[in-house]
Amino acid sequence: MDDSGSHASGTDANTDSDSVAAHSAKQADGSISGHRKQAQRQQTQSKGKKNIPIPLRIEDYLQKLEDDIGFKTSFDIVVRDMVFGGRRVALFFMNGFAKDTVLTEVLKRLTYLQADDFKSDSFHDFFKLYVPAIQVTEEEDWDNMMTDVMSGGTAMYIDGEAKVLLIDAKSFPARNPEEPTLERVVRGARDGFVETMLVNVTLVRRRLRDKKLRYEIMRIGERTQTDVCIAYIDDIVDKEMLQSIRDKIKQVKIDGLPLADKQLEEATVKRGWNPFPLVRYSERPDTVAVHLMEGNIAIFVDTTPSVMILPTTYFDLLQHAEENRQTPFIGTYLRWVRFIGIACSLFLLPLWFLFTTRPELKPLALDFIGVQKAGRLPLVAQFLLAEIGVDLLRMASIHTPTPLATAMSLIAAILIGDIAVKTGLFVNEVVLYMAVAAIGMFATPSYELGLANRIIRLLLIIAVALFKVPGFMVGSTVFVVMLCLERSFNRPYMWPFIPFDLKGLLSILLRTPVLQNRKRPNYLKPQQRDRMPNEGS
Numbered sequence: 407m408d409d410s411g412s413h414a415s416g417t418d419a420n421t422d423s424d425s426v427a428a429h430s431a432k433q434a435d436g437s438i439s440g441h442r443k444q445a446q447r448q449q450t451q452s453k454g455k456k457n458i459p460i461p462l463r464i465e466d467y468l469q470k471l472e473d474d475i476g477f478k479t480s481f482d483i484v485v486r487d488m489v490f491g492g493r494r495v496a497l498f499f500m501n502g503f504a505k506d507t508v509l510t511e512v513l514k515r516l517t518y519l520q521a522d523d524f525k526s527d528s529f530h531d532f533f534k535l536y537v538p539a540i541q542v543t544e545e546e547d548w549d550n551m552m553t554d555v556m557s558g559g560t561a562m563y564i565d566g567e568a569k570v571l572l573i574d575a576k577s578f579p580a581r582n583p584e585e586p587t588l589e590r591v592v593r594g595a596r597d598g599f600v601e602t603m604l605v606n607v608t609l610v611r612r613r614l615r616d617k618k619l620r621y622e623i624m625r626i627g628e629r630t631q632t633d634v635c636i637a638y639i640d641d642i643v644d645k646e647m648l649q650s651i652r653d654k655i656k657q658v659k660i661d662g663l664p665l666a667d668k669q670l671e672e673a674t675v676k677r678g679w680n681p682f683p684l685v686r687y688s689e690r691p692d693t694v695a696v697h698l699m700e701g702n703i704a705i706f707v708d709t710t711p712s713v714m715i716l717p718t719t720y721f722d723l724l725q726h727a728e729e730n731r732q733t734p735f736i737g738t739y740l741r742w743v744r745f746i747g748i749a750c751s752l753f754l755l756p757l758w759f760l761f762t763t764r765p766e767l768k769p770l771a772l773d774f775i776g777v778q779k780a781g782r783l784p785l786v787a788q789f790l791l792a793e794i795g796v797d798l799l800r801m802a803s804i805h806t807p808t809p810l811a812t813a814m815s816l817i818a819a820i821l822i823g824d825i826a827v828k829t830g831l832f833v834n835e836v837v838l839y840m841a842v843a844a845i846g847m848f849a850t851p852s853y854e855l856g857l858a859n860r861i862i863r864l865l866l867i868i869a870v871a872l873f874k875v876p877g878f879m880v881g882s883t884v885f886v887v888m889l890c891l892e893r894s895f896n897r898p899y900m901w902p903f904i905p906f907d908l909k910g911l912l913s914i915l916l917r918t919p920v921l922q923n924r925k926r927p928n929y930l931k932p933q934q935r936d937r938m939p940n941e942g943s
Contacts (some may be wrong), residue, residue: 458548464494464565471498475552490536491519493528494565499575503558508575527869529567537562541574553631578602583609586689586711588853591728598689603633603708609691610637614698618642621706626655626670630662634670635706637694642701644931651703651716651895666710675895681861682896683854686718693727701932717894719901719929721914723852724748729917737917744849751846752859753882757867758839759785760878763870782830786871792832792840793864901929 461467468485471477477485482772484504486497497509517537524531546569551561558576583597583605599606607621618640625631634655638648651674658673667687674813675684688694689712694704697715705714715722724744729737761768762776762785777785805877826832843863850856862885869877890918892899902910912918926932 411556454685455586457546460546460551460563460568460570462568464496464563466658467496467563470548475556477705480511486513486514487514490516491523492521492530493524493532495756496563496565497560498555498563499560500555500558503576503578504560505575505577507930508539509560509573512537512573512575529564529571530567532562532564532569537571537573539573539575544569545572553625557631569875580605587852589688589690589693589727591618591726591731594727595690595692597691599691599711599713601709601711603635603706606691606706606711606713607635607637610695610698612702613691613695613786614639619698622652624656626658627662630664632663632666633708634663636700637704637706639698639701642699642926642932643703644701644933646701647717647895647897647931648811651705655705663707667705667707667712667714670705670707671714680859680892681724682889682892682899683852683858684716684718684892684899686715686722686852687712687854688715689713690727700926701930717897719894719897720855720889720899721902723855724850725914726851732917734917738915741915741917744851747846748859749846751843751850751856753866754846755789755839755843755863756870756878756881758835759789759867760870760875766876767875770812777835779833783832785833785836786867788832788836789840789867790864792836793860796840796844797860826858834894847908897929901927 427518461470464487468477468487471483471485472479475483477483482501484497484499484501486499488497496512499509516536519536523536529544533542545554545561551570551572554572556560560573560575562571562573564570580602581600583600585591585596589598598608599609611619616639618804620636620638620640622636623752624634624636626634636648636652636655654674655670658670660669660673663669671685677684688697694713694715699705702715702717705716707714725741726744729741731737733739758775761772763778767774783791827834827837845858847856850859866878866881866885869881871877873880890898890900890904898905900915901907907928909925910929913923913927922943924937925935926937928935
């Protein structure tokens with residue numbers, strides 16, 4: 407499956423990334439308030455909750471704000487109490503989220519009002535005539551009002567009215583789209599997702615100017631009320647799969663999603679202790695756009711720069727956008743190099759360990775393989791220490807400040823590695839093959855898959871240490887069978903290997919030219935299998 411999309415060049419994306427971020431930050435009030443409100447009402451109805459009315463008197467309204475949200479206690483909660491045209495009005499908002507320029511323009515317009523400007527229904531006049539904001543809705547439920555304000559909106563209360571106006575004037579902290587560190591390419595777009603959901607959906611919309619692209623929004627989490635968006639192309643996606651995923655997300659019962667997409671994945675997939683990722687994460691808008699055009703579904707979660715792509719397969723997790731930025735021949739070469747590196751990260755150490763403990767199994771051409779000089783520790787102990795050491799170095803590199811990263815690398819390479827060999831703690835071969843396996847793990851495009859493969863490698867090493875040849879054979883077989891039995895949102899995880907699909911397998915093994923890649927993957931059950939349905943007309 408391709409990971410590159412038909413989109414603007416990297417230079418164009420880089421040039422416009424600042425403007426996209428600035429525009430999205432200014433327009434963070436966006437067009438999602440109405441959809442949010444509809445989703446809130448659906449959730450309220452599904453939970454059987456009764457609406458809590460808005461107090462009619464402004465004194466009761468202010469007192470309820472003190473009791474419920476801590477007005478006059480929390481410094482970032484602001485209520486601006488004013489009089490316009492003889493009507494007492496209170497603007498309720500969060501200081502850090504409010505778009506002050508928009509609210510200032512609203513106040514300027516309202517200061518010109520006189521008492522005779524209003525008819526009998528002053529709420530209607532404010533709503534339809536006098537509030538100069540693009541996104542304004544009315545709300546009768548207290549909890550929905552509170553959720554909207556805590557999401558960055560502003561509530562405009564009019565004394566004597568059992569409704570409020572919700573003004574969608576938000577300003578979220580946002581950074582500019584930058585190239586993802588985990589999915590870098592030599593040639594291609596340099597923009598990546600950020601922590602603001604509206605920016606992310608806009609980056610995908612820029613590449614997919616398809617009127618069938620749909621964004622459904624809902625809120626998950628009793629306390630966090632996190633915005634979750636389901637993205638799909640309406641005339642391609644399998645509707646049964648879409649409804650299943652939609653139902654699973656709506657059924658999530660959790661107090662909050664402060665860790666965003668990862669917690670949502672665990673709440674919906676419910677895979678237990680299975681280490682292999684059943685969804686794919688991406689921080690590249692072009693990758694997400696391509697998967698949407700294949701028939702996949704993308705899940706955007708606010709406050710995270712990664713997007714979930716589902717369902718996924720084991721072979722999807724082995725592909726990278728760089729392969730599709732090169733010619734088909736070079737892309738195929740890069741893909742095979744990556745496959746070989748990943749295979750080495752899984753089986754190189756267990757096989758070398760097996761040949762070392764059972765030299766009679768080695769062919770004559772591999773007679774040089776083995777330990778030239780015995781170490782002070784058993785080989786299996788050396789392997790386990792080396793694995794733990796690589797993990798410690800990986801975690802240390804994450805937590806080490808950038809100016810000190812070079813010094814840490816020197817300590818790891820010279821002091822630890824060299825001295826460990828010279829003192830006899832490790833043998834040279836263990837360090838060599840461990841380094842090759844680590845490189846293969848880091849070459850795995852999916853970070854989660856690389857960690858899962860490491861666990862399998864450790865288990866295979868232990869199986870070889872305990873049972874020799876039967877341990878390796880049985881362990882490898884169990885590993886393959888486990889993957890073949892796995893399913894990602896009721897789709898086969900090992901497609902196109904199991905169930906076997908020759909054309910699908912060729913598209914995995916070879917990076918075919920764009921015009922020859924005419925069919926969408928059949929395991930997704932897309933409504934339109936042909937990528938070019940009108941070619942014969």
